[in-house]
Amino acid sequence: MSQEFSEETHRNMLSRIPDATGRDMADWLRTVDEGPSLTNFDEKVSWLRSMHELSYGHAKAIIHEYDLRRAARKLG
Template structure:
């Protein structure tokens, strides 16, 4: 998944997720895992934003972080 922003911005967004959304990353990861099985990350981000009322920037950052964690779990 390519980022539409820098890694610095990604890290800042992820650090603010719990304060902005009221939910920790593991909760968001479970929502993605239990949500529709979209093949593309941008589809997951759009679904997450629409379903949970997030801005697209935060939804995309959460999806990107989810993908990073999935890749590291399978190594």
């Protein structure tokens, strides 16, 4: 996996995504969930960037949040 943001940086990035992209996090997480079944973090970031013209930082934050929530579901 690519180097992760600090927790504070990650939360700050997430809070800016709706204004920067015009879409809320729930919409982005649904987009990733409905996207291709990629397993590699960097592949998912690249797919999101190329399909939705996102910056690297925004795509990375979205995928990181998606992976965090997916892992939490598996543990719950």
